[in-house]
Amino acid sequence: MPTFVDVYGWDAVAKLLTDIYNDLSIPTSDNSNFIYNLLHFHAGADPLEFAIRTSLLCAFICWFLSMANGTHSWVDKLWSIVPAVYAIHYAVRDMLYWPKDVAFNYIPRLYIAAFLISIWAIRLTYNFYRKGGYGFDSEDYRWPYIASKAPGILWFFFNIGFICLFQNLLLAFIVAPVYFSWKASLIENTPLNWIDALAILLFVGGLALETVADEQQWAFQEGKRTAIEKKEVLTGDNKRGFLTQGLFKYSRHPNFFGEMTIWWSVYLFSVAAGYPTYNAWFNPACVGAASLTLLFQVSTTLTEYMTSEKYPAYKLYKKTTSRLIPLPAGTSLDELERKSQ
Numbered sequence: 001m002p003t004f005v006d007v008y009g010w011d012a013v014a015k016l017l018t019d020i021y022n023d024l025s026i027p028t029s030d031n032s033n034f035i036y037n038l039l040h041f042h043a044g045a046d047p048l049e050f051a052i053r054t055s056l057l058c059a060f061i062c063w064f065l066s067m068a069n070g071t072h073s074w075v076d077k078l079w080s081i082v083p084a085v086y087a088i089h090y091a092v093r094d095m096l097y098w099p100k101d102v103a104f105n106y107i108p109r110l111y112i113a114a115f116l117i118s119i120w121a122i123r124l125t126y127n128f129y130r131k132g133g134y135g136f137d138s139e140d141y142r143w144p145y146i147a148s149k150a151p152g153i154l155w156f157f158f159n160i161g162f163i164c165l166f167q168n169l170l171l172a173f174i175v176a177p178v179y180f181s182w183k184a185s186l187i188e189n190t191p192l193n194w195i196d197a198l199a200i201l202l203f204v205g206g207l208a209l210e211t212v213a214d215e216q217q218w219a220f221q222e223g224k225r226t227a228i229e230k231k232e233v234l235t236g237d238n239k240r241g242f243l244t245q246g247l248f249k250y251s252r253h254p255n256f257f258g259e260m261t262i263w264w265s266v267y268l269f270s271v272a273a274g275y276p277t278y279n280a281w282f283n284p285a286c287v288g289a290a291s292l293t294l295l296f297q298v299s300t301t302l303t304e305y306m307t308s309e310k311y312p313a314y315k316l317y318k319k320t321t322s323r324l325i326p327l328p329a330g331t332s333l334d335e336l337e338r339k340s341q
Contacts, residue, residue, distance in 0.1 A: 004278035007183045008270075013284040020049055024056070043097050048179045051086045051172045058082065059168040063160055071139040072147075072159055075167045080128055082168075084121035086175040087114040090182050107185045108192055113178045113269050116203050120262060123207070127214050142302060170295070173288030174263045177270035180285045184273035195272035202265035209247070209326075210258030216246040217255070236334060241311040244333050250326040252304070252317065256296050257324045263289040300324070313337075 006012050042050055062074035091107075091114035098104050132138055143163070147155045184190065220243040227238055237243050247254040270285040300323065308314045313333060320330035 002187060004184065004187055004274050004280070007180060007187060008274065008278065008280045008283040010284055016046060016049060017052075020052055024053070042093075047090055047093055047182065048172075048176060051089065051175070051179070052169070054086075055082075055168040055172040056165075058171075059164045062168065063164040066159055066164065069136065071137055072143040072163050073133070073139045075163060075171075076128070076140055077134055078168070079171065080121050080124035082171045083175045084114075084118045086172060087117040087178050090114070090175070090178045094182075105185065105189060107182065107189060109181050109185075109190075109196060109269055109273060110178060112192075112196070112200065113181065113266060116200070116207075117175065117178075117266065120203075120207055123211060127218070130218070142299070142306065145306060146302075170288065170291055174266070174292055176288050177267045177285040180270035180280075180283065181273040184270070184278075184280075188274075188277060190273055190275065190277070193272055193275055195268055195275055199265045199268035199272065202268070203262055206258040206261030206265060208258075209261065210255045213247045213255035213258060216248065217243055220245075240313045240317075240333065242307065242314060242317070244317055244321070247326065249321065249329040249332070251322050251324060253300055253324055254326055256300060257326065260289070260293050260296060260324075263292055296324070 045053075058075075058078060062078070065074045066072045091110040094105070128134065146158070150158060220237065224234075224238045224241075227234060237245060251257055267286055267289045270283060271280050274280040304314070304318065308318070316336060317333060320333070320336070
């Protein structure tokens with residue numbers, strides 16, 4: 001009989017990944033219709049396996065489109081959408097195939113997680129849209145920079161391995177805690193508990209922080225653009241070229257910190273699903289949030305290097321303001337600049 005060890009054990013996840021690696025094909029039936037076979041596979045496959053295979057398909061599509069039009073931000077266009085699809089998939093999958101003569105096993109934890117992730121997705125999709133991110137030729141400014149520094153063959157494999165493959169798999173794994181919550185419910189449908197409450201609180205807090213930071217950054221960029229168009233005399237942050245007010249007084253990247261908080265809070269749902277019967281504080285579902293955290297460290301370093309090259313005052317900003325975690329504000333750049341005059 002399966003136990004929580006079978007749910008949270010690293011060996012079980014490793015076996016699932018090995019099976020996927022050894023056979024990437026979609027199992028077929030006697031019916032030759034592709035859609036029928038896909039639905040048949042969806043009904044019988046492990047939900048995480050289906051999500052991973054979907055991410056591999058997305059990776060191929062992103063690579064194909066990047067080769068077709070020469071831009072490399074196709075994963076960015078999926079970033080805020082695909083995680084919500086995976087979360088909803090985990091939440092409603094059983095509803096599609098549950099026997100009609102058996103009482104349905106409702107799992108509130110899944111529905112709460114899927115709802116929260118969907119709210120995150122709607123907000124982030126809108127923010128990406130208003131910045132023109134869904135334009136056919138739009139591209140993250142960092143990709144051309146990296147491409148200019150890397151030999152052609154190295155950039156080719158970087159596009160395949162990191163931009164397309166790694167990032168699409170990451171989008172599947174950051175939502176994996178919802179899958180583990182589902183799988184744990186097959187052993188024991190654990191009632192909502194204080195860990196769920198903590199997860200919800202952290203998620204809402206991270207989402208609020210990210211939302212306010214994005215709104216402040218949008219208002220600043222729009223204000224700077226308008227001032228330049230009207231040929232006004234630029235002062236303060238507009239003159240420096242980057243935002244140091246609002247939340248950006250306490251963190252150079254408060255939106256990044258909010259995003260990391262969101263996905264670590266989602267991880268807590270997987271912990272809550274086994275509590276208190278099983279101690280799952282450290283389980284395979286952490287891979288997604290941990291990988292995202294590492295990715296933010298690398299991307300932040302690159303972003304700040306490029307920003308420092310473009311805006312000389314940014315080096316001083318780095319000395320007075322926390323990198324990610326919001327901390328008490330240091331001396332403002334306006335004051336430092338007045339003292340240096």
